[in-house]
Amino acid sequence: MTLTREQIRRAYIDACYQEIEALKPGNVHIFADGHRMNAQQFFDSAQVSSGPVSDPALSVGQRILAAVAATRSRVKTNTNLGILLLCVPLAQAAAEGTSDMQSDLAKTLEMLDMGDTRDVFTAITLAQPGGLGTTSEHDVANEPEVSLLEAMRAASDRDMIARQYVTNFSDIFAGGLSIYGSAIKRNEHAMWPSVFVYLYFLSNFPDSHIVRKHGAVTAEETRQAAEKILARIIGIQDGREREKLLLAFDAQLKAKGINPGTSADLTVASLFASKLIWLLHNGEVNA
Template identity: 60%
Template sequence: MTLTRQQIMIAYLGACRAEIEALKPGNVHRFADGHRMTATQFIESAEVSAPLVCEPRTSVGRRILGAVTATREKVGTNTNLGILLLCAPLAKAAESTTTDFRKDLVRTLDDLDADDARDVFAAIRLTNPGGLGSAEEQDVREEPTVSLLEAMGMAADRDMIARQYTTGFADIFTGGLSAWTGAADRGEEDMWPTIFVYLHFLSSFPDSHVGRKHGIDLAEEIRKEAEMIRRTVTDEMNLSRREKVLLAFDKRLKDMDINPGTSADLTVATLFVCNMNFGLHNPDLNG
């Protein structure tokens, strides 16, 4: 699969906008801001980062560092580090001339080197994400001595974004895309397929961002509650009642300063892949 830079940028911007338009409990969205951030900041972050994420013939690390720098200059806070860590390798893989996107992605990940690691470590230090903590090996506060893929492998057991690097983005290509397809096949429209992707991630794994800030036990409690919410919303056909359930969950999470940011980042990446896989049928991606 080969897409032009413009097509990749449209797919990326579409994913970012669709995610912020969806009512994602605990996260920032158009229904409610939160965590000292606004929906407008996320849209602005997408717009300034898109040219850098999709810069042709540029390493994954340089794309991430450039996009993080541009985002900080524009909105002054960390709105999209996880999104960039996931979407930069996807964008680079989409430039390939083969017909198997997943293989192109794995090859892109395998080619990541120490320069990529240095750039990504610098980007992480620049954003100083909440609950960053420290690591016994390859701490981001120090210069890396291994490739980015190896560094991600060392964090994969505690961070869902790092895990994607070591599994060829398996959770996106299986769970995330399946959740989107399942929702679409049921006739869900507008923001609802995106919501079901988000609820899939939130209910399937303890959210890494929640775990870093609040501990794994609370992250697991939120996962269990999200599983019940997902079932309730799936069974409820009335959209107004659905929204009421989600908004109540959203308020509870935000009142506790709980932001399932990793689940939101994985949602953007899923939508990005979906847009690129099926985008050739979308006239907006042509030309």
């Protein structure tokens, strides 16, 4: 089945909304603002970026740049750079219409060229992500010299989003999707499957955004704390008790200015991939 542009656009918006509606400690959500941002900015960002994300006339780089520009125009801050870097290749792969989305994704990533690199570098500069700094190799402030995939490979040892490009999004397909599916099978409902995906990423990997802004030690301390929180949440059945525990952790992180933004980005991408795969397979069943 070939997904329509509207199906892809709607799946993207739904994934963004589902993530912001989940109580994700340290990140922005409907339960609490944070880091001088609020939930409405993320809802607005999802809406205005959904057009470029799903535009079949644009390349991956062009979609990312157009979506970042639309977001900056609407909310005046960076709410979704990481989300776009992950979701646009997924959107492009889904448009191929086969049942093996990860195989289609591999083809999408292999076809990225210098034009994509140039557009993504421009998008990153426009978004002005916190803690980016400079690098000695393939700095976004310079004219690109390699394909986007090569640029991501150079950053993959220090950035979880770049790592997805060189591992064919393995942490999403083998990790995030698996955790989401397991939560559904356990009869978790409402926001909880999304919360478990977020806590999976936060407890298994030092968050790249925290590393950039606060250093590796703080990122590892946050990972360990999330690991303990996750273990406790699994053992609690009452939703309100879970919320109390997560809100306390949320306040603790935000008081220190700690924002696990990369874990949130990976969560959106996992939710988006799940929705796209469901649409592809559901279409085959009903064809």
